Amino acid sequence: MNKKMYVIFLLVLGLCLIVGCATNTSSNNGETIRVGLNYELSGSVATYGQGLTEGIELAVEEINNSGGVLGKQLELIKLDNKSEDTESANIATRLATRDNVVAILGAATSGNTKAAIPAAMANKIPIISGSATADDITMDSDGNIREYVFKTCFSDSYQGIVMAEFATNDLGIKKVAILADSTSDYAKGLSKSFKETFEKYGGKILIEEAYKSKDTDFKAVLTSIKSVNPDAIFIPGYYEEVGLIVRQARELGLDVPILGGDGYESPKFAEISGKEAANNVFYSNHYSPMDDSEEVVGFRERFKKKYNKEPNGFNALGYDLAYLLKDALERAEEANPEKLKKALESTKDFKGVTGTITIDENHNPIKSTTIIELKDGVPVFLKKLDPK
Amino acid sequence: MSIDKFNRHPTIEGDVIMAQFLQQLINGISLGSIYALLALGYTMVYGIIKLINFAHGDIYMVGAYIGYAVTKYLGLGFMPALLISMAACGVLGILIEKLAYKPLRNSSRISTLITAIAVSLFIEYTMMFFVKPDSRTFPKVLSNNKVDLLGGEVLLDIKNIYIILVTIVLMILLQYIVNKTKIGKAMRAVALDKDAAQLMGVDIDKTISFTFLIGSALAGAAGVLVGVYYNTINPLMGTTPGLKAFISAVLGGIGIIPGAVFGGFFLGMVETLVSAYGNSIFKDAVAFSILIIVLLVKPDGLLGKAVKEKV
DSSP: OHHHHHHHHHHHHHHHHHHHHHHHHTSOOSSEEEEEEEEOOSSTTHHHHHHHHHHHHHHHHHHHHTTOBTTBEEEEEEEEOTTOHHHHHHHHHHHHHTSOOSEEEEOSSHHHHHHHHHHHHHTTOOEEESSOOOTTSSBOTTSOBOTTEEEOSOOHHHHHHHHHHIIIIISOOOEEEEEEETTOHHHHHHHHHHHHHHHHTTOEEEEEEEEOTTOOOOHHHHHHHHHTOOSEEEOOSOHHHHHHHHHHHHHTTOOSOEEEOGGGOSHHHHHHHOTTTSOSEEEEESOOTTOOSHHHHHHHHHHHHHHSSOOOHHHHHHHHHHHHHHHHHHHHTSOOHHHHHHHHHTOOSEEETTEEEEEOTTSOEEOOEEEEEEETTEEEEEEEEOOO | OOSOGGGSSSSOOHHHHHHHHHHHHHHHHHHHHHHHHHHHHHHHHHHHHOOOOTTHHHHHHHHHHHHHHHHHHSOOOHHHHHHHHHHHHHHHHHHHIIIIIGGGTTSOHHHHHHHHHHHHHHHHHHHHHHHOSSOEEOOOOSOOOEEEETTTTEEEEHHHHHHHHHHHHHHHHHHHHHHHSHHHHHHHHHHHOHHHHHHTTOOHHHHHHHHHHHHHHHHHHHHHHHHHHHOEEOTTTTHHHHHHHHHHHHHHOTTOHHHHHHHHHHHHHHHHHHHHHSOGGGHHHHHHHHHHHHHHHOTTOTTOOOOOOOO
C-alpha cells in the first residue's frame, strides 16, 4: 500500500514538473504584446463571440500594419469558451497564468464574463468586456469596484430604462407581458429595470413568465400570454430562444410588438424566427450602421473589404474594444497589467464606432444607445439616444 | 411575482377560457407526441435487455440531422425525409447494439449502463465535430397554413396535425408488429424469459437487433418531426428530451409499450398545463415531482403490474 502511495506521489510530482516547464517555455519573450481573447466561438451564443472576434481581428490587423503599439506588434491568443461558464473560467486562468497576457478581452455574455473574473482578479490582469451588459460586472454585490474589471458597453439597467421609455413614449404602449430567460443574469437585470421604469410611467405589467435557455417549446406560455391581451411583450433573452419564441408567437396569431435588448443582434435571429415573423420587433443596441460619422463610415468600408458583409453591433463593439486597448496601452507607456489598469481608468472621450466612450469611476462607460427595428428580418435604425 | 393570480382573467368570458384550454390541449398533445415516440424506444430496449439506453436521445438528434441533410441538400420533401431518417437511425441503432452492448450482454447491469452513457457522449461529440456546435435552421418543408377553430380563437397548425398524425400511425404500426407478427411474438418471448425463448428456438440476437431497429427508427422520426416543428437543431438537442422521454417511460411503467405512450402524453400535458395555469418557472420542477410521487406510490409505473422478482 505504502509503495503504491509513493508511486502516485512521484507521478503527481512529475506531472507538476511538466506543467511547470510548460509555463516557463511559453512565457512572454517581450517581442510582442500578448492579448488574450476568451470568446464564445461555438455553442449557443456563438455569433456574439464570433462577431466580437472579427471586429477585434480587423482592428488588430490595422494597428499592426501601422506599426503596432509602443513599437511592438499585438499578438492575439484566441480561445473558445464554447458558450459555457466553466470553460470561460478555465480559459481565463490559462491566459493569465500560462500565456502571460497583458489583458484579457471577453467574454461576450455577462454570465461567461463573470465566470472569468475571479481568475483575472487573482492574477491582477485587466479584463475588459465589450458586451457584458449586466450591472454587477464591474462591481460586486456589496458595491465595491472590481479593480481589474472594465466594460465598454451600456448596462442592463440602462437598456431596460431605454426600452421602457421607448415603449411608453414612442409606441404608446400601456400593458406589457414579460417573458424572461430565468437562467440568465442578463435577462433578470433587464426585466427588473424595464419593469421599474415602465410602472413609473404608469404602465401595467399584466403577467410575468419565464423560460430556460435551450427550451424549444413556448406555445403553452405564449397561449397564456395571448389570453391577457397585452399591447406588447418584453422578452429579454438571447437570439436562439427569442427567435423561436417570436416564430411560435406569430404562429399562434400573437402579432403585438416584441421588445428586447442587444441579445437580439444576430443574423441568426431572422433565420430562426423566419423572415415573415421578424417584424414589429424592437431592441436597444450599441451601434447603428446608419450613423454617418467619420468613424462609422470608415469602419464599415474596411470591414466590408475584409469580411465581405455588413458589420453588426458585435463587430463594432469588438473593433472599439481593440482600439480602446491600444489607446490605453499607449497612455500606459509600457505593456504592464498594472499600468494598463491605471490607463484604462482614466480613459476619456475615446472616439469609437459605437459612440464616444468615457470610463466612469465604476469602470463603466458613459455612451449613447440606438434603437433598432426588425423589418422582414432586416435590422433598421430607428433612433439614437444620448446618455443622461 | 407581483401579479395577482386571482385577477388574471378578470373580464374574460367562458368561451375564451374554453378556447384557451383547447389551444393548450393542442400544444400539450404535440409536445406529448414527441415524448411518447422517444419513450417507446427506451421502454422497448429496457423490456428486452433490461438496459436503459442513454444513447437513445442522441439517435433522435442524429435523426434530426439526417432529415436536415436530406431536405436541405437533396431537396426532398417531408415524407421521404422522415422515411430515410427512420431507416438510417434504425441501422445506427443496430450498429450501436452490435458494437457496444452485445459484447457486454452477460456482464453486470452497471457496466452496460456506463457504456450507454459513453455511447451517448461519443455520438454527441462526434456529431459536434462534423456538423459544428452551432444550431442550424431546418428548411421549410411544410406550409405555414393554419386551421382556425372556434372563430379564430384556436389555431391548429399544419405542423401540429402532421406531428399528431405521424405519431398515431407509427404507434398503430408498432402495436401491429408487436402483437400480430412472428417477430413481435419473438420480442415478447425474449422480454419475458430470454433463456426459455432461446430453448424454444428463438434467435435472440436477431430479435434484440430488431428491437433496436424499431426503437431507433421511432427516435429518428421524432427527430425529423422536432426539426420541422421547432425549426432549429443542434448536436446537444437530444439530452433534455431524452431525459424527459426516459421519465415518461418510467411514469407509464418501463418495459410496457402502452405505458410509454401514456407516460409521454401525460408528461407533455402536465408541462403544458403547468406553464398555462401555474407558473412557467416551475414547469420542470412539477414534472419531476410527479415522477417522484409516482415512484413512491406505485414503483412499477402508472400502468405497471407488480411482478415478483424471480429467484
